[in-house]
Amino acid sequence: MTIERAAEPFLLIRNLVKEFDGVRAVNDVSVAINKGEIFALLGSSGCGKSTLLRMLAGFETPTSGSITLAGQDIVSVPPYQRPINMMFQSYALFPHLSVWDNIAFGLRRDGLPKDEIASRVEKMLSLVQLTDYAKRKPHQLSGGQQQRVALARSLAKRPQLLLLDEPLGALDKKLRERTQMELVSIIEEVGVTCVMVTHDQDEAMSMATRIAVMSAGRILQVGAPDEIYETPNCRFVADFIGSVNLFNGSVAVDEADHVIIDTPEGRHYVTHGITGTMGMPVSVAVRPEKIALQTEAPTQEQRAKAVEHGYNCVQGLVSGIAYFGNETSYHITLDSGMVLKVSRTNAARHDESALKRDQRVYAWWDGADVVVLTR
Numbered sequence: 001m002t003i004e005r006a007a008e009p010f011l012l013i014r015n016l017v018k019e020f021d022g023v024r025a026v027n028d029v030s031v032a033i034n035k036g037e038i039f040a041l042l043g044s045s046g047c048g049k050s051t052l053l054r055m056l057a058g059f060e061t062p063t064s065g066s067i068t069l070a071g072q073d074i075v076s077v078p079p080y081q082r083p084i085n086m087m088f089q090s091y092a093l094f095p096h097l098s099v100w101d102n103i104a105f106g107l108r109r110d111g112l113p114k115d116e117i118a119s120r121v122e123k124m125l126s127l128v129q130l131t132d133y134a135k136r137k138p139h140q141l142s143g144g145q146q147q148r149v150a151l152a153r154s155l156a157k158r159p160q161l162l163l164l165d166e167p168l169g170a171l172d173k174k175l176r177e178r179t180q181m182e183l184v185s186i187i188e189e190v191g192v193t194c195v196m197v198t199h200d201q202d203e204a205m206s207m208a209t210r211i212a213v214m215s216a217g218r219i220l221q222v223g224a225p226d227e228i229y230e231t232p233n234c235r236f237v238a239d240f241i242g243s244v245n246l247f248n249g250s251v252a253v254d255e256a257d258h259v260i261i262d263t264p265e266g267r268h269y270v271t272h273g274i275t276g277t278m279g280m281p282v283s284v285a286v287r288p289e290k291i292a293l294q295t296e297a298p299t300q301e302q303r304a305k306a307v308e309h310g311y312n313c314v315q316g317l318v319s320g321i322a323y324f325g326n327e328t329s330y331h332i333t334l335d336s337g338m339v340l341k342v343s344r345t346n347a348a349r350h351d352e353s354a355l356k357r358d359q360r361v362y363a364w365w366d367g368a369d370v371v372v373l374t375r
């Protein structure tokens, strides 16, 4: 009988700590990243994302902890000897060099043979679709094209690990969205493993295979974009990713397949069990798009089981309406004073059921569409 060893993760970070003047910028981070992943470190400014990335690149030395890449401890390996490349923002291109020479720069410095350099540069140019722009200088390119040159330059050295720090920060919104997709398809085509840092949740959600949500030097949750969004593991993550309504209350019924939570806004029926105890303080998290709004009480057909019991249904006054074209976002002030956020997709051009300010409405949701948070 052969004993199969569990596949070693490609990049393994264990108990990593970085202190600056006794303050922990990165605080006991452990995470395993697989080959071929696009892994995003997401968090607000100052939470330690760049410091973590810089330790991977070798620009910072960890205070303690370990980093192994393909089974090899890299903490003591100097940056230029690591099979890792960090892509800087577009303005890090050499302005006096052509696109071709920018991409060739690192290869020449490494002393690669001329024809090898030429063949790699040509391949990279075609990969990022800039073959016709090889002779141009960076200032003769658009922001998105400059970004692609920077990516080509990073990939030309065939790193095993590509690091991106806020890669699209310099681009405007429309261009950023397009470039996000381009970057992902290029990275996937090359098959390089990628760790990226961003404070922009849309960027993380649209590009990453998995996301680590960071706060104050720690990783709070790691998961695929839909896991992070639909099953956040704590109030911070629920609130940080997207928009959420948190009903604070306590556990009234605790069964294996459902729980009932009492809050000042009424009873909540939730169709999953929790690890918790009776009476324990918890929050019920409900996303704005999971809530139905109507002027009449929910009908028999509409009623989910929970609503039949009179749960998961609140009433209030429409106190704010924001129209975004594709969707409309409503604020409903409940009798308890809580302001509920609800969003509705504008699927038709003319909505007969459009709500007006100060209208009294019912808001309800399915017990399967919420998450109970215990911390």
Ligand SMILES: Nc1ncnc2c1ncn2[C@@H]1O[C@H](COP(=O)(O)OP(=O)(O)O)[C@@H](O)[C@H]1O
Residues within 6 Å of the ligand: 020, 025, 043, 044, 045, 046, 047, 048, 049, 050, 051, 052
């Ligand atoms: N070289 C440094 N010296 C002292 N403090 C630093 C240094 N680099 C980062 N920090 C501090 O570490 C914390 C995390 O910074 P950083 O990793 O850049 O955050 P992020 O990239 O998430 O915005 C911040 O409080 C920052 O001021």
Ligand SMILES: [Mg+2]
Residues within 6 Å of the ligand: 049, 050, 051, 197
């Ligand atoms: Mg940063």
